Amino acid sequence: MARTLFDKIWDDHVVERLPDGTCILYIDRHLLHEVTSPQAFEGLRMSGRRLRRPDATVAVVDHNVPTSDRSLPIEEPESRLQIETLEKNVAEFGVPYFRLRSKDQGIVHVVGPEQGISLPGMTIVCGDSHTSTHGAMGALAFGIGTSEVEHVMATQTLLQKPARNMRITVSGQVGPGVTAKDIMLAIIGKIGTAGGTGHVMEFAGDAIRALDMAGRMTLCNMSIEAGARAGLIAPDETTFAYIEGRRFAPKGDDFEKACAYWRTLATDDDAVFDTEVTLDAASIQPSLTWGTSPEDVIGIDGVVPDPAGFSDPARARQVQRMLDYMGLEAGQKIAGTRIDVAFIGSCTNSRIEDLRSAAAIARGRHVAPGVRAMVVPGSGHVKAAAEAEGLDRIFVEAGFEWREAGCSMCLGMNPDRLTAGQRCASTSNRNFEGRQGPGGRTHLCSPAMAAAAAVSGCFVDVREMV
Amino acid sequence: MDRFTTLTAVAAPMPAENIDTDQIIPARFLKTIQRSGLGKNAFAAQRYNDDGSENPDFVLNREPYRHAEILVTLDNFGCGSSREHAPWALLDFGIRCVIAPSFADIFFNNCFKNGILPIRLPREICEALMEDAALGSNARLTVDLQAQCIHRPDGSSVAFEVDGFRKHMLIEGLDDIGQTLQHETAIAGFERKRALEESWRPNIVMEDAS
Numbered sequence: 001m002a003r004t005l006f007d008k009i010w011d012d013h014v015v016e017r018l019p020d021g022t023c024i025l026y027i028d029r030h031l032l033h034e035v036t037s038p039q040a041f042e043g044l045r046m047s048g049r050r051l052r053r054p055d056a057t058v059a060v061v062d063h064n065v066p067t068s069d070r071s072l073p074i075e076e077p078e079s080r081l082q083i084e085t086l087e088k089n090v091a092e093f094g095v096p097y098f099r100l101r102s103k104d105q106g107i108v109h110v111v112g113p114e115q116g117i118s119l120p121g122m123t124i125v126c127g128d129s130h131t132s133t134h135g136a137m138g139a140l141a142f143g144i145g146t147s148e149v150e151h152v153m154a155t156q157t158l159l160q161k162p163a164r165n166m167r168i169t170v171s172g173q174v175g176p177g178v179t180a181k182d183i184m185l186a187i188i189g190k191i192g193t194a195g196g197t198g199h200v201m202e203f204a205g206d207a208i209r210a211l212d213m214a215g216r217m218t219l220c221n222m223s224i225e226a227g228a229r230a231g232l233i234a235p236d237e238t239t240f241a242y243i244e245g246r247r248f249a250p251k252g253d254d255f256e257k258a259c260a261y262w263r264t265l266a267t268d269d270d271a272v273f274d275t276e277v278t279l280d281a282a283s284i285q286p287s288l289t290w291g292t293s294p295e296d297v298i299g300i301d302g303v304v305p306d307p308a309g310f311s312d313p314a315r316a317r318q319v320q321r322m323l324d325y326m327g328l329e330a331g332q333k334i335a336g337t338r339i340d341v342a343f344i345g346s347c348t349n350s351r352i353e354d355l356r357s358a359a360a361i362a363r364g365r366h367v368a369p370g371v372r373a374m375v376v377p378g379s380g381h382v383k384a385a386a387e388a389e390g391l392d393r394i395f396v397e398a399g400f401e402w403r404e405a406g407c408s409m410c411l412g413m414n415p416d417r418l419t420a421g422q423r424c425a426s427t428s429n430r431n432f433e434g435r436q437g438p439g440g441r442t443h444l445c446s447p448a449m450a451a452a453a454a455v456s457g458c459f460v461d462v463r464e465m466v
Numbered sequence: 467m468d469r470f471t472t473l474t475a476v477a478a479p480m481p482a483e484n485i486d487t488d489q490i491i492p493a494r495f496l497k498t499i500q501r502s503g504l505g506k507n508a509f510a511a512q513r514y515n516d517d518g519s520e521n522p523d524f525v526l527n528r529e530p531y532r533h534a535e536i537l538v539t540l541d542n543f544g545c546g547s548s549r550e551h552a553p554w555a556l557l558d559f560g561i562r563c564v565i566a567p568s569f570a571d572i573f574f575n576n577c578f579k580n581g582i583l584p585i586r587l588p589r590e591i592c593e594a595l596m597e598d599a600a601l602g603s604n605a606r607l608t609v610d611l612q613a614q615c616i617h618r619p620d621g622s623s624v625a626f627e628v629d630g631f632r633k634h635m636l637i638e639g640l641d642d643i644g645q646t647l648q649h650e651t652a653i654a655g656f657e658r659k660r661a662l663e664e665s666w667r668p669n670i671v672m673e674d675a676s
Contacts, residue, residue, distance in 0.1 A: 015656045016649055020631050024649055026656055028667075036549065038499035049643070055669035064497065078497035085499050096672040117670060129548040129572060143548035143572055146501075147579035147642070155646045157653060159631075193484060194542040194568060227545065229571050254666035261664075293484055314540070318483065411493040420516075430546060432488040434511045 002268035004165045005234050006200040009140040009265065013123050015157055025160045028122035029139075030152050031108050032059040032095065034086040035413070036127030040150035041089040051093040052156045058117055059090045060098040062107045063413045067376050067403035070101055079414065093153075106379020106405040109133035109347035113217065114381055116246025120235035120262040125152055129224045130347045130429065136216035137243075138235030138265055140200070143224065163229045164274040166199035167267075170207040172281040177463035179357065180215030181349060181427065181446035183207065183279075184222045185287040189297030191277055196228030199275060202267065203233050207281035213242040214353035221348045222429050225294040234266040286462050288445040289431045290334060291322040296431070298334055300449070300461045306330035325433055326441050327421065335459050341424040342367075342454035343436070344400075344447050345376030346410035349427035352385045354378075354447040358427075359391045361451035361465055367399035368457030374401040374416070376408040398455065412437045425453035468581045469639035473562050474608040475535035477599035478525050485539055486546040487573065491555040493547075504551055505558030526559070530603035536563045538595045543584075544573025553580045563609050565616075567592050578632045579642065583611060585626045595624070611637060 003011070015024040030053075037059070044051065051057065064079035066072075074080040083100065090097040098104040098111060105111075109130050112118035120138035125131060127149045134141035148158055168187055188195070201223045203216075211219070216233045223231030233239075240259050243249045250258045285299035298304070304323065307330060310316040323330060328337070344350070344358050355377065367373045375395050377383035383405055386392055392402045409416040410428035412435070418424055420439025427450050428435075431442035443459070452462040495507040513524045520527045526534065537543075537556070543566040544552060553576045556564070562582055567589040569577075577584040587595070598605045598618055608617040611633060616624045635642065646653075660667065 016652045018631070020629075022631050024646060024652065026653070029670075035496050039501050039550075042499070047643070055671055058670050076497075082497055082499060096670050116668075119668075127548060127550075129546065131548075145548055145550035145553075145572060145576035145579060147550060147576065151643050151646065154643045155653060156657075157646060159642060159646060161629075193545055194570075197542070197568060197571060227542070227570060248668055248670055250666050250668050254668070257666040261666075293486075314481070314483070411488075413493050413496065430486075430488070432486045432546060434492055435488050438492070438511060 002271040004267045004271045004273065005138065005202055005232050005265055006140065006163065006165055009121055009123065010162055012121065022159050022161055024157045025123060026157055027125055027152050028056060029112070029117060029124040030057045031112055031124065031126035031131070032057060033063055033108050033126070033128065034061045034082040035063045036146050037089065037149055038082065038085045039146045040153055041093065043150040044153055049154045051095065051153050054094045054096070056156065058096045059086060060105055060108050060111050061086060061100050063407045063411070065100060065406040066414050067406045067408045067416060070404050076415070103380035103384060106382065107347045107350065107407055109221065110350060110378030110382065113137055113213065114246070114379055116243055116249030119243065119249065119258070120239060121265050125158065130221050132223045132228070132231045133217050133221040133347055135220035135223065135231040136213060136233050138233060138239060138262065140230055140232065142230040163200040164198050166196055166201045166228065166275040166277070167273040168201055168203050169205040169276070169278045170203065170281050171205045171278065172207060173210060174207055174281045174284055177286050177448065177466055178284050179446040179448060180211055180218040182284050182287045183281070184219045185289065185297045185444065186279060186284045188222065188226045188294050189287070190279065191226055192295045193225060193293055194227040196223060196226040199228050200230045200232060201226065201228040203231060208233060209236065212353055213238060214351040217351065218348055222294070225429055235262045286446065286449050288334065288443045288449060288459065290326065290328060290443070291319070292325055292431055292433050294429070294431060294444060296322065300335055300459065302334055304328045304330060304332045304334060327423070335461060338423065338458045339371060339425045339453050340422040341418060342371060342373040342450045343409045343424055343426040343428065344374065344450050345378070345408050346428035347378065347407070348429045349447050350376060350378030350382065352382050354427065355382070355386050355391050358447040358451035359394045361448050361462065362398040362400060362455060363394050365398055365455040367454050371454055371457055373399065373454035374403055374409065376403045377405050379405045400454065409436050411435060425450040425459065467639050467641065470562065470581050470583050470611055470636040472608065472610045473535060474606050476530045476533055476603055477536035477538050477595065477607045478531040478534035479596040479599040480525060480537055480539040481596055483540040484542045484545055487544060487549055487552045488546055490544065490552040491549065496549060496551050501554050502558055504555035505560070508555040508559045533560065535560050536565065536607055536609065537561055538565045538592055538599050540566060540589070540592065541568045543569050545570040548572045550576045550579070553577050553582050557582055565592060565595060578636060581636065581639065583609065583636060587624065587626055591624055
């Protein structure tokens with residue numbers, strides 16, 4: 001029977017199918033960070049269970065870490081305790097660990113692919129919803145809660161039922177200034193934040209094949225924002241070229257064997273998807289969100305919606321509430337809306353390609369008066385690569401802060417936070433109320449759009465600046 | 467994990483869609499290394515004013531909803547993060563059951579691991595249950611997991627679906643890990659076959675492993 005990419009990966013990992021259809025699914029990679037692992041390690045200790053496969057597990061600190069001077073001690077005592085707890089746990093259970101002051105440290109979803117830990121055809125989990133990012137490698141990757149983290153630690157498996165198959169085909173090619181972020185915002189805007197619920201979402205079509213790995217990661221990263229269990233992109237020559245030579249990737253003959261297997265994973269031509277969605281790439285504009293849900297997307301030439309335009313009174317009330325929270329007027333043009341902060345970073349958009357795209361806008365310009373702009377690379381290696389190319393100097397000369405790697409202002413667990421009422425052009429993934437700091441107002445957009453807003457002081461069409 | 471059999475309790479109405487995990491428990495409260503103690507910060511942004519005082523308009527600050535053990539809400543509850551701190555916060559507040567037309571997948575799954583029963587029902591039924599909930603303490607709902615039905619205060623009842631395996635685990639208060647470890651032979655067999663037939667699969671070994 002014809003199978004999808006998801007079906008093939010799933011079938012290759014079923015250890016046992018229980019009578020009611022629940023499967024014991026084998027997990028190839030388990031990524032750990034400091035926020036969602038302490039209770040799981042504690043559970044393991046309390047029950048006297050061992051960590052089944054330290055050699056399939058890797059840990060890094062990212063959510064809580066300061067992105068300022070790393071030579072200083074961590075000031076927030078609770079953040080410090082979580083980091084120290086992880087360090088104690090990895091030592092006790094023998095988990096490979098990327099230390100805070102190592103170049104290998106970074107956001108877990110940047111580090112996994114970068115180190116060759118996340119590979120096609122694998123099952124990859126982490127106690128973090130943006131684990132979907134690794135789907136860009138052609139891996140079935142999804143976020144789990146801490147109980148499941150403990151389950152994977154103890155058994156190297158999860159109890160799961162198969163998801164439904166969804167395919168999103170983006171045909172044609174995007175216009176200049178339109179990035180993977182804009183494609184994904186357009187998809188979420190179209191299908192909504194529950195559009196993918198219960199599904200694994202495979203991205204296909206010419207516009208997807210044309211993306212580099214960073215762009216594919218941006219797309220899969222935000223598949224969770226469309227409600228999907230995971231995002232997937234079939235591995236191809238772009239994927240293999242990215243993987244070859246990376247630290248933990250197979251080498252030599254093993255790499256050839258791996259590629260031969262990976263080539264068999266693509267969805268069969270006659271496979272049937274439960275849900276199909278199509279988009280025309282040429283119709284996608286540089287986009288951003290106006291509300292407090294990632295589905296509240298408009299093009300840069302769009303206007304903020306009017307609650308009166310919604311027939312469902314509950315939806316109209318919700319839109320009004322969002323406008324009040326966001327400090328926007330119905331019918332207002334989004335272009336020209338002033339910002340206070342620009343944040344370039346997060347597991348969505350902090351790879352070297354993202355920084356190049358932002359630097360291309362920042363070069364020779366300066367951050368507008370009254371705007372704070374920060375660039376937070378996704379890992380120590382991304383930071384070093386950017387510095388080798390001179391991107392750090394472009395940013396610093398333009399008035400951007402050049403910081404150390406971490407999750408930073410995406411969720412404000414570390415000191416990088418918005419204050420109440422501040423409006424932020426953010427390359428992160430969630431514009432929920434208070435996400436970047438209590439009362440903070442988040443507009444999701446691409447790195448180029450965020451850089452353009454930073455130097456203009458307001459949202460502008462990035463196509464006018466390239 | 468506490469068993470879930472039958473629950474008779476006050477239900478709090480939260481008539482909004484897309485209540486996300488950042489609303490249920492904001493990220494700044496995730497800096498704990500324990501599971502307990504999160505209840506006081508559940509829904510913190512809506513529940514407390516800037517000066518830390520209670521917002522009297524928020525449903526869980528009003529009687530009898532301070533003692534609610536059931537939430538009735540609208541679509542896509544629990545969307546966003548995988549943080550199990552969200553169900554931990556609800557549980558620590560006292561919530562054992564959430565009723566909504568739809569849930570985000572990870573949150574839905576996390577509930578079962580903590581003895582919370584998430585129930586999916588059509589929107590019009592959720593709206594009717596919300597009207598029941600608005601009647602306060604005179605209108606307790608009874609959720610009977612064994613019979614898979616909710617008894618309403620007017621004597622009528624509503625049937626609901628639940629996955630058989632998860633129902634069993636909830637009613638018995640069972641630990642998933644213990645169940646899975648009974649399949650140790652199959653897991654070890656899978657690993658041996660893999661090692662033999664697909665030796666190219668790399669392991670993560672670090673020279674300077676901690």
